[in-house]
Amino acid sequence: TKQIAIAIDGPAAAGKSTVSKIVAKELSFIYIDTGAMYRALTYKALREQISLTDEQKLSALLADTTIELVQGKDQQRVLVDGTDVTEDIRSSTVTNQVSYIAKHSSVRKEMVKRQQKLAQKRGVVMDGRDIGTQVLPDAEVKIFLKASVEERAKRRYDENVKKGFSSDFEKLKQEIEQRDQIDSKREVAPLVKADDAIELDTTDLSINEVAESILNEVKKAT
Ligand code: C5P
Numbered sequence: 500t501k502q503i504a505i506a507i508d509g510p511a512a513a514g515k516s517t518v519s520k521i522v523a524k525e526l527s528f529i530y531i532d533t534g535a536m537y538r539a540l541t542y543k544a545l546r547e548q549i550s551l552t553d554e555q556k557l558s559a560l561l562a563d564t565t566i567e568l569v570q571g572k573d574q575q576r577v578l579v580d581g582t583d584v585t586e587d588i589r590s591s592t593v594t595n596q597v598s599y600i601a602k603h604s605s606v607r608k609e610m611v612k613r614q615q616k617l618a619q620k621r622g623v624v625m626d627g628r629d630i631g632t633q634v635l636p637d638a639e640v641k642i643f644l645k646a647s648v649e650e651r652a653k654r655r656y657d658e659n660v661k662k663g664f665s666s667d668f669e670k671l672k673q674e675i676e677q678r679d680q681i682d683s684k685r686e687v688a689p690l691v692k693a694d695d696a697i698e699l700d701t702t703d704l705s706i707n708e709v710a711e712s713i714l715n716e717v718k719k720a721t
Contacts, residue, residue, distance in 0.1 A: 500526045501721040502622035504637075505713070506630035509644035510679045510690060512651040514701055514709060515626040518644070520575075521710040523624040526717065530575065531568060531617050533627035533634070534597075536610055538588035539566045539579045541597040551599040558605040566613070595674055598681035601628075607687055628682055631693035639720045641696035642713055650702045651675055 505522065507515050516532055523530035540561055541551070549556050567578040576585045587593070600606060607629075614634045618625055625634065631641035646654075652672035659666040682690040692698055697716060701709050 500528075500717065502528075502620070503639035503717070503721060504618055504621050504635045505624045505640045505642070505717065506635050506638035506693075506696070507624065507626040507642045507644060507713075508628055508630050508632075508690070508692070508696065509642075510651070510682070511675045512655045513644040513646050514654065514706060515644055517706055518709045518713065519624045519626045521706065522713050522717070525710070525714060526622075526624075528622045528624050529617075531614065531623055531625040532575065532577075533610070533614050533625060533630065535568060535575075535577045535588060536566050536613070537597050537601045538593050539577055539584060540564060540606070540610075541593050541600045542584055542588050543579055544600060545592065545596065551596055554603040554605055557600060557603060558609065561606055561609050568617075591674075595678070598678050598685075601682065602685045602687065604687040607633075611688075628690040629688040631696045632691060633688045636693070640713070640716050641693050642716065643692040643696040643698045644709070645698065645700050646702045648672060648676055648679075 505528070507519050509515050520530050543564055544551060544557060544560055547560065549560055565580055569576050569578060576583055577588055578584070611634050614625065618635055627634065631638060631643070649672070652668060652675055655671050655675065656666055656668050679690070699709060699712060
């Protein structure tokens with residue numbers, strides 16, 4: 500396949516990362532999880548007790564932080580300043596705070612810069628909220644994944660059960676709605692479908708059906 504860029508955006512728990520990994524593997528492309536980068540900074544800020552509303556301190560913190568996405572044995576690992584935080588950044592504390600950090604324009608500016616650098620050589624599948632609109636506006640394929648909040652909460656719930664976490668369905672649903680609300684209403688680079696993105700409602704589709712349909716778009720574009 501031609502080395503193109505595939506941008507996958509959409510609300511929380513819409514299946515972006517699961518599907519992106521499949522598509523990347525199929526095409527032998529690199530998968531870049533931009534949400535993990537915002538999560539990594541949130542994790543470090545919480546640990547250093549920096550207020551999530553203090554934009555100046557947060558952007559200084561980011562300037563002083565290396566975030567690496569590396570391919571581990573069976574999954575991608577996330578390193579902050581060389582330390583593996585792959586599991587830590589998925590905690591509910593980080594999940595429920597990350598959108599406050601992602602609101603700040605100076606933080607986003609630096610993240611976008613780093614993400615664009617990672618995608619420079621193309622041959623990438625990148626997922627997030629602003630990939631098609633800000634990070635890779637010239638991506639050859641842009642997908643906007645959506646699904647009902649009920650279905651997204653159900654998927655997240657099943658995932659948690661599988662991992663052996665107990666979780667409260669109604670609470671999960673509320674947290675997803677809250678995160679979407681903050682991400683969609685923020686002033687800088689809000690979650691919105693790019694004009695030229697293909698919208699896929701995955702509510703009644705299987706993971707493989709979604710992946711197939713994206714691979715089909717890639718075929719058309721290459
Ligand atoms: O994709 P994930 O759910 O891990 O993203 C976590 C959070 O990071 C999002 O809810 C959003 O606040 C922020 N984010 C963002 N822009 C991106 C990716 C993630 O603002 N490109």
